[in-house]
Amino acid sequence: MLEFQKQILTEIVAEDGLLILSKGLGLFNVLCSFIQLHCTGKHLVLVLNTTPQQIDLVKDTLIANEVPPDRIIQAIEYDTPADTRNAMYRSGGVFSITSRILAVDMLLKRIPIALITGIIVYNAHRVKSNSMEELILRIYREENQEGFIKAFSDQPEAFVTGFAPLQNTLKSLQLRKVHLWPRFQVLVSDNLSDASEDVVELRQPMTLAMEKIQQSLVECLESTLAEIRRSTSMIDVEDFTVENAFFKSFDMIVRRQLDPIWHRISPTTKQLVGDLKVLRQLLSYLTSYDCVSFYSFLETVIASNASQDGKQVRQSQWLFLEAADTAITTARLRFYLRPTDHDYKLTDIPASIGSSSIPDKLKLVLEEQPKWNLLGEILKEIEQDAKTTNDGQSAPVLIMVNEKRTCSQLKEYLSRLNTETGDTNPVLNRLAKNFFKWRGTMNQIQKAGGLSFARPAATTNSPSAGPSTGRGAPPNKRRRVRGGSTTAALSGDRAATLSQTFREDIQENLQVLDNPEEEEEEGLFQAIDPSADQAINTITLGANDILPEFEPVPPKRLITIQHYDNDTDEQVLQDVSPRFIIMYDPDPAFVRRIEVYRAMHPNVHVQVYFMLYDNSVEEQNYLSLIRKEKEAFESLIREKSIMAIPLPQKAGNPEDTFVRAVSSRVAGGQLKVAGPPQVIVDMREFRSSLPPILYAEGVKILPYTLQVGDYILSPEMCVERKSIADLIQSFRSGRLYTQCENMCLYYKKPILLIEFDQSKSFSLQSLSDMKSNIVLTDLSSKLVLLTLTFPKIRIIWSSSPHETAAVFKELKKTSEEPSADAAAAVGAEGTEEMDTTHNMTPQEILRNLPGITSKNYRIIMSNMENLEELTNSTEDRIQKLIGEEPGRKLYRFLHQRAGTES
Known part of the structure; x- marks a missing residue:
């Protein structure tokens, strides 16, 4: 470990606290080192908020550090029996466990809380108020004051959004101390000062077509933002800037302001909000994907805005702009030319990709991504450099990209570039053939189904119209879902569903485009003999034949292409031990990982090539990420100096808190309080925030698997809780009908609880979506029919989980406490034996x-x-x-x- 990492570990061991470290400075190594300290001796340490992949990586790291196999961290899965978990807890060790399982085990006393040495919370930025982690730590601190709580995070931006986010997070984590370690911290800067050398920054200009498309999309984005500002005066537009719109966090900023008034804004404004996300994704895809894939994305957007089954839909306004037409036209010209284009004769179809799926009158352009050629030049330079400085031998090369698809594309591009076939665009040629083959199939479906996929009327006559019959834009299988989602059912429009399913549409497009070319012969093994005149020799293998032996490729000759994967990136650097690193896509966190790697291996000379599109959104995002992190740490430093330190919450006497006065008006004065009120909660409900809130209010929670209802308040009172999304889905599937029928069958007071999100509007539907008569497809009409069918059902409308907790307390004031065993037996299969009193x-x-x-x-x-x-x-x-x-x-x-x- 580096000196600053040792100092961080020392601080964490000495005092409970929340560690916030700049991304890429080795947070995962600090976590592994801290876990390793507790792998020996008699300890019971629980690790929360980790993924299975992270736990596997922790195990590999501990084994590499020579930790005995029987002492490394163990994972407790959802299918681990309760008795097995109980035995594991009492035998001690370090365990990774989901929050839901741990909360249930704590409430049912399956785990000896007093014996817990400590709890580690990874990804602490995900811990929110009223979360299951807060419930666990609250129970832990009530019964164990000696054990430690350590929290880790490398997302400083998550602690500066909202009102006093750092203070609220510390309160939820039951902590009072925060450790801040930014990149500009003195000790960190000193340790990494000599690790920033030998970096070659390559600023690759975009092509003229890419610049034109980027400029047009930015104009559309600016126009959409301006339209949102004009359409509503109830929001603060200070953060509504083009620069902020380039980031995913901008969606959260917009929705945080619009959610409370979502039912009051017009459908047009809702669609504008969805268009922002689509435009941002398109800007990102421009530099990430090839010309064929990018054009298919644009066609998907156009098809999504066209009429469906003869029904007109509200179209995105940015598609009517001249800038949108310019972007779509230019994107097509990067891909292919039509006879109507003025430069039609400049390009001919390469003979190597002649295919029946490609229309005869089209001439392919297939503009390469500029970085592809630059990457080839870099590899040639590395080859020459390695031979001169490495005794004529090659050296290991690591190429880092954003996505897995880019890995496979670069692998195919580099392996088949400048081959004897003269095919210089193997990737684009295959994508082009798949695209037109797919389009031909979709055109046949379009004709058979009578669907219309025409461009908006304002741009129908543009040069970007389809090459064959009509528009020919590819309809999408996902499109049948649109208009039927939760958002559509609530708002009556399809604007938000476009942005929500756009990424899924893209994934389907990519699966079609990435289909490998069919092999001409099957059952053959092709081996390459470099010394032979013919590059490929065919070897026929029988059923019992053994493959010939191959010598392993020396690591020095390997070119590894890897996508960014957070904690795994550190292990990749250690495993590959590259001599040359090419950052094909920029990433600030990986830059720091390289700095740490260099500082930890000062004798290893590493040459870094940093590739970046000049004057692009990619460059703007990279610089903005660095600036935002710096501003986030500065804000955290200020808040740390002035914030009120949360005091530890002392558990009060539940009987004093929830004493119910004995009054003649309450059960004639005969109701006696035997303890705190208790509620039986279904195990599945521990995905919501209501159980932690009930516990915080002093209600005793008893988790059980219930066949009927979600919450049992008394022997006669059963509650089925539904969020808005769950309510709509339950109506569609018919599940709600069965649930209400069972509640009416087994309980005298069945209750349907409809719970809203406290950050969103307390409105079931927009006024414009309300129907004057009962309509079977309308949500309010379905509720009316439900109450007519089950007159015993009572409906509770709750604006938030906090309001629900208050309602439950009021309902329980004059009610008896429920029996957990009886509630769990209701409706259970095989819970009663055959009655021998009957024939x-x-x-x-x-x-x-x-x-x-x-x-x-x-x-x-x-x-x-x-x-x-x-x-x-x-x-x-x-x-x-x-x-x-x-x-x-x-x-x-x-x-x-x-x-x-x-």
Whole structure:
């Protein structure tokens, strides 16, 4: 470890606190070192907020550091039995566990909380108020004051958004100390001062077409932002700048301001918000993807804005701008030319990619990404440099990119570049063939389905129209989902769904374009013999043949192409030990990882090539990321100096907090309080924030697996909780109907709780979406029909989880406490044995009838003397006993005529 990393570890070990470290300075190594300290001895340490990939990497690091296999960190999965978990806790060790499992084990006393040595919270920036991590740490501190709590994060920007975010996070983490280690910290700067040398910065100019497209998309982005500012005066537009719009965090800034008034803004404004995300993604794709893929993305956007099944949809306004037409036209000209283009004769179709799928009248341009050629030149320079400085031998090269797809493209490009076939664009040629083949298929589907994928009317006559019949833009399988999502159901428009599914559309496009070319012959192994005149010799292998032996490629001759993957990047540098590093895509965090790697290996000379598109959005994003991190640390330093340090919360006496006065107006003065109120909670509900809030309010939480309901407040009171999204989905699937029927069957006071998000508007639907009459597709109409079908159901409208907790406390004031065992047994399969007081033969016949289950057969036997009475009963009586749908099935089976279908 470097000196500053040792100092960080010393501070963390000495005092509980939250460590915020600049990204790329070795946070993962600090975490592994801290875990290693507790791998020996008798400890019980729990690690939260990690992914399975991170835990696997921790295991590999500990094994490399010679930690005994039986002492390394163990993962507790969702399928680990409760008894096994209990035994693991008591045997001690370091465990990685999900927050949901740990919270349940703590509430059910399966884990000895007093014996826990400490809790490590990784990715602490994800811990929010009323989260499951806050519940765990609250329970931990109430019963264990001696154990440690350590939190780690390398996302300083996450602690400067909102009101007092650092103070609130420390409160949720039960911490009072924060350790700030930015890149400009004196000790860090001294350790890395000599590690920034030998960096070659290569500023690659974009092509004229790429510059034109970028400028046009930026104009569309500016126009969209200006339209949002004009459309509503209820928001603060200070942060609505083009520079901020280049980042994903801008979506959060916009929605934070618009969510409380979302039901009051117009559908046009909602669509503008979705368009911002689409435009930002397109700007990013311009430098990340090739000309064929980028043009297919634009066609996807156009098709998404076209009429569907003959129905007109609200189209994105930026597509009507002249700048949008310029961007689309220029993107096509990078890909192919049509006979109407003035420079049609300048380019001919390469003979090597002749294909029946490519229209005859088109001439392909296939403009290469400028970085591809630059990368080839860099590798040639590295080859010459390695031979002169490395005794004529090659040296390991590491190429870092943003995405996995770029890895495969560069691999294909570099391996087939300048081959004997003369094919200099193997990647683009394959993509072009797949694109036109795909388009031809989609055109046939379009004609058969009668779908229209025309450009907006203002630009229909532009040169970017499709090459074949009509528009020919590729319809997308995802498009059938649009208009039916949660957002569409709530707002009545499809604007937000365009931005939400755009990335999924792109992934489908890429899968189509990346299909490998079909092999001419199957069952053959192709080996390359460099010494032979013919490059490829064909070897036929039989079923029992053994592959010839191959010598391993020396590491010095390897060119490794890897995509950025946060914590894994440090291990990649250690494994590859590159002599040359090419940063194909810029990333500030990896620049620091290289600095740390150089400082840790001062004897290894590493040459770094830093590639960047000049005067591009890519360059702007890179510089802005560095500036934003610096500003974030400066803000945290100021807040740390002036913030009120959160005091540890002392657990009060629950009986004093929740004492209910004995009054003649409450159960005649006979209701007695035996302790804090308790609520039985379904295990699945621990994904929401309500259980932590109930616990914070002093309610005793009993987690169980419930077959009926989500919350049991009393022996007679059952609550089914639904968020808005879950409510809509439950209506569609019919699950809500069954849930309400079961609640009415087993409980006297069934309740449907509809809970809203406290950061969003307390409105089920926009006023414009409300219907004057009952419509089966309308959400409010479905609720009306539900209440008519189940008159016993009571609906609670809650504006937030905090309001729900207050309502639960009021409902429990005059109610008895529920029984956990009884609540868990309600509706459970096989919970009751066969009743021996009844005749077995009629009972067997009854249990095999349609509509009869192990949940309701006892109800029939308790209310009817024999099968004859059941047969003579009316349908209405049967439905009142066992429910509408099971009763209908049973009655129809009993009264259908022989030989007729039910």
